[in-house]
Amino acid sequence: ETGVTQSPTHLIKTRGQQVTLRCSSQSGHNTVSWYQQALGQGPQFIFQYYREEENGRGNFPPRFSGLQFPNYSSELNVNALELDDSALYLCASSSPGALQETQYFGPGTRLLVL
Amino acid sequence: AQKITQTQPGMFVQEKEAVTLDCTYDTSDPSYGLFWYKQPSSGEMIFLIYQGSYDQQNATEGRYSLNFQKARKSANLVISASQLGDSAMYFCAISGTASKLTFGTGTRLQVTL
Numbered sequence: 001e002t003g004v005t006q007s008p009t010h011l012i013k014t015r016g017q018q019v020t021l022r023c024s025s026q027s028g029h030n031t032v033s034w035y036q037q038a039l040g041q042g043p044q045f046i047f048q049y050y051r052e053e054e055n056g057r058g059n060f061p062p063r064f065s066g067l068q069f070p071n072y073s074s075e076l077n078v079n080a081l082e083l084d085d086s087a088l089y090l091c092a093s094s095s096p097g098a099l100q101e102t103q104y105f106g107p108g109t110r111l112l113v114l
Numbered sequence: 115a116q117k118i119t120q121t122q123p124g125m126f127v128q129e130k131e132a133v134t135l136d137c138t139y140d141t142s143d144p145s146y147g148l149f150w151y152k153q154p155s156s157g158e159m160i161f162l163i164y165q166g167s168y169d170q171q172n173a174t175e176g177r178y179s180l181n182f183q184k185a186r187k188s189a190n191l192v193i194s195a196s197q198l199g200d201s202a203m204y205f206c207a208i209s210g211t212a213s214k215l216t217f218g219t220g221t222r223l224q225v226t227l
Binding site: 031033035041042043044045048055056058088090092094096101102103104105106107108110 | 118147149151156157158159160161164205207209212213214215216217218219220
């Protein structure tokens with residue numbers, strides 16, 4: 001069984017640029033959630049995708065957008081990067097009906113915005 | 115809205131001893147799930163244990179057990195026989211009718227010799 005994978009592992013961007021982060025879900029999982037974890041804090045929910053549709057969104061501006069593909073992999077896109085976007089971005093996959101949708105996380109992408 | 119409170123920013127425990135990490139929660143959802151995750155310095159969130167709000171018995175997974183007290187809205191994690199590899203950040207989280215997870219601020223556990 002393949003776990004959740006994310007790419008890239010690290011990324012450095014400058015303010016105003018755009019970034020795309022990628023996530024492959026665990027086999028058998030059709031739901032992907034994205035979280036932002038700033039230094040010293042707990043992860044904050046960005047949004048969730050289920051069967052290629054957005055299925056819930058946290059308190060993040062529209063410049064945070066996403067996609068889910070037919071193979072259930074997902075992308076997180078952030079436009080007009082700000083310094084405060086520097087964080088660890090975590091992707092999690094889950095399967096409805098299994099242990100109340102326990103979410104299994106990938107290793108994360110560390111984004112630094114200069 | 116849901117909220118998780120972890121009041122212990124840091125904890126020390128000696129190897130082979132047991133340790134309890136505190137978690138209290140608040141939710142208006144009639145049905146919810148409580149989770150504990152471990153985050154080593156590498157960053158990956160590792161699922162440890164789950165407790166459903168209607169489960170009659172406390173959850174256990176190997177050396178991890180969850181002390182669930184619904185009336186007090188607490189879901190403390192107990193790690194028995196601590197090992198050096200248990201040193202990490204530990205996060206309590208809750209999910210409800212919306213399947214998103216709401217996390218606490220975490221507790222940093224340091225296991226000493």
